[in-house]
Amino acid sequence: MIITKEYFKKLYLDKFQSMHGKEITEATPMDQYLTLGAVIRDFISRKWIASNNTYATMEDKETYYFSLEFLLGKLMNANLLKLNLGEICTEALEELGIHLDQIEELEPDAGLGNGGLGRLAACFLDSLAFLQLPGHGCGIRYKYGFFEQKIVDGYQVELPDNWLKYGNVWEIRKADKAVEVRFGGNVRLDQADGRTLFIHENFDPVLAVPYDTPIVGFRNNTINTLRLWSAETTMKDFDFSTFNRGDYLNAVKYKYEVESISQVLYPDDNHLEGRVLRLKQQYFFVSAGIQSIVRRYKKHHADLKYFHERVAIHINDTHPVLAIPELMRILIDEEEMGWDEAWEITTRTISYTNHTILPEALEKWPIDIFQTLLPRIYMIVHEINERFCSSLWQKYPGDWNKIRSMAVLSDGYVHMAHLAAVGSKSINGVAKIHTEILKNQVMSNFYDYYPHKFNNKTNGITPRRWLLKSNPKLAHLITDTIGSDWLQDSKKLQQLEHYAHDPVFQEETHRIKQHNKAALAALIQDKYQVAVDPNSIFDVQIKRIHGYKRQVLNVLHIMNLYNRLREDPNLDIHPRTFIFGGKAAPSYYMAKQTIKLINTLASVVNQDSRIKDKLKVIFMENYNVSLGEQIFPAADVSEQISTASKEASGTGNMKFMMNGAITIGTLDGANIEIKEEVGKDNIVIFGLTADQVLKYYQEGGYNAWNLYHGDSRIKTVLDQLVNNFLPVGPDEFRSIYEGFLYHNDEYFVLKDFSSYVDAHNQINQLYNNRYKWLQMSICNIAHSGKFSSDKTISEYARDIWNIHTIPIPDQPMF
Incomplete structure (x- = not known):
């Protein structure tokens, strides 16, 4: 049956009264939200039952x-989109004095x-x-x-x-x-x-x-x-x-x-x-x-x-x-x-x-803990290990080191990745380079033994959440331009490449990007009382805080840029707004100190009138999916700067790409495949390759002190961590300082620093060429369909x- 506005209103009112036992005029916002959720779930229920029955038979x-x-x-808006009830629901609720966008905000x-x-x-x-x-x-x-x-x-x-x-x-x-x-x-x-x-x-x-x-x-x-x-x-x-x-x-x-x-x-x-x-x-x-x-x-x-x-x-x-x-x-x-x-x-x-x-x-789990907690499961794992090691002995007689390196139980531990490799029919990595590293480095012994099990399935994202829902204005522009078939087949986004040089389409994408940036700027102003310029470059790194993701490389570059602006406030750079977000594991001290460093630097930069608002730094707390839906559409630059070989794939890089941001990144994870898809002229790559990183790990030869003494920019920013330049005690960031110099910079931040600075200079030049930048942005959107989770799941x-x-x-x- 066709759901009309009047019918939806009746369903809503009936459900409200049955749930809450009072008139709609007495409804609290939470009453309104819970009632709408129940109505939508009723729409879903018959199909849900039919799906289960069909699968069973x-x-x-x-x-x-x-x-x-x-x-x-959040599922409220997403489910309305999927059921194609958004417009009817909005109109029906408006006539009841209820604003859908307001009650959607109540959903955690x-x-x-x-x-x-x-x-x-x-x-x-x-x-x-x-x-x-x-x-x-x-x-x-x-x-x-x-x-x-x-x-x-x-x-x-x-x-x-x-x-x-x-x-x-x-x-x-x-x-x-x-x-x-x-x-x-x-x-x-x-x-x-x-x-x-x-x-x-x-x-x-x-x-x-x-x-x-x-x-x-x-x-x-x-x-x-x-x-x-x-x-x-x-x-x-x-x-x-x-x-x-x-x-x-x-x-x-x-x-x-x-x-x-x-x-x-x-x-x-x-x-x-x-x-x-x-x-x-x-x-x-x-x-x-x-x-x-x-x-x-x-x-x-x-x-x-x-x-x-x-x-x-x-x-x-x-x-x-x-x-x-x-x-x-x-x-x-x-x-x-x-x-x-x-x-x-x-x-x-x-x-x-x-x-x-x-x-x-x-x-890996200590055997004593595992055996005490799961006695029968341990017996089975032990038997799996015995049988597997016996088969290894048949293939590698006398090679105890190889057998020990592959055993499920060894050195007092249960090795879960080994158990997974032995007991699964398929082992897949999540990007081409990641799968190759698994095969040739991390799990090479298992690849030699089970070559038929290994395969690659590059990660993907859903365009329904990360484009249609989070960036509706851009989604509507795409539909108006190439039709709605892309909603069913994201590869059809490639048709947008025909419009990459179209001035009218470029201006429309620019207008939408500015609208999204203004909305994010308003959120930042409201929550953090920091005014950011929507005309500045919104440069974003939102992801879990971890050493290999190298938020600290981003910070050191900002410090260097700030130093340059302090020396020359008239420096010819386009204003930048650097936006961070992400959580550090509660017990991960260095990650938590990185968050403190970002916020400390922000407190200095954002209040310095000498640099004429050319630089702002924002850390957006409690990053989650809903906040991401506001940030991704507003980003100009996508920071994907992990140490090469460390990021298995990434999916944030795909979300930024789908919303027209330009990637600045290392040749790591899915960045490599993004580069292959958009071409080298539509992405900014810097830094060591995975092979170079792995060679350093295997053979040594890296000395952070040489970079400290050989590059005055590096020496300056590292010294500023511990010389009272920042408004904290001199030991606040000493652990970060010593991590670079006394622990030899595990993630090669200093090695990639100069290349990263050069890449940002390139970003500045590209952004100042508006025609080129918009062409690059549209090209990224057009090729983002390659990274749809629909494609990935079809392959699985x-x-x-x-x-x-x-x-x-x-x-x-x-």
């Missing part, structure tokens, strides 16, 4: 994407992720639904997410991210689908009918309760599911007699211990309790998810020997690697399969994406998961 394969993070962003960003890993997972879910592919997410329903970042006196302060304060209008609790996850205890062996039985005893049970969120396909009938698990206890876990005796703390202790599992994303692991909690989290959602999948499979299929033909399980980084031994546990202990049959099914079901070459991110579906499009029959809205 079509006898086709489904994918389950396991990730510790899903950074969804779901606290389900931190950075690129979680946002990638969200884009992938969006693309699965858009492409009508049967694919679902599995993760943890964090009560408090990562943390809410506040900047106090320039320092990052972490506060609880209470995103569930008013509940979550999009989720449905499925208590009847709860499963039990077991920790600790011991495993007793028994014999029955010639089989060895593994009986897990004296364990601590945790109830995993699923909360399902619909993932809406863009203007189709597909509704997939993101299932998030919450850790809860049963009534039997509450010691009522102890409580009645007045021992209140011990009575509820276990309840709090259990609920802590789904309390916070990435608990601090600098102490034993934090490490144990992280491992608990990983096994908790993996076990719950796989139990749920097996149970769903068995409702429609009698024999699990065909499980891999109906189910694909993908593990997003090493966090969900315990899916491998957990599936083995279920097949062996509960389904009574032999090892070989269970292993065949497991290794044909599970696939693995590697997201990093950083040693600290290639997880075809090459790894072997899933196919399943159209869902049309359903009446009501």
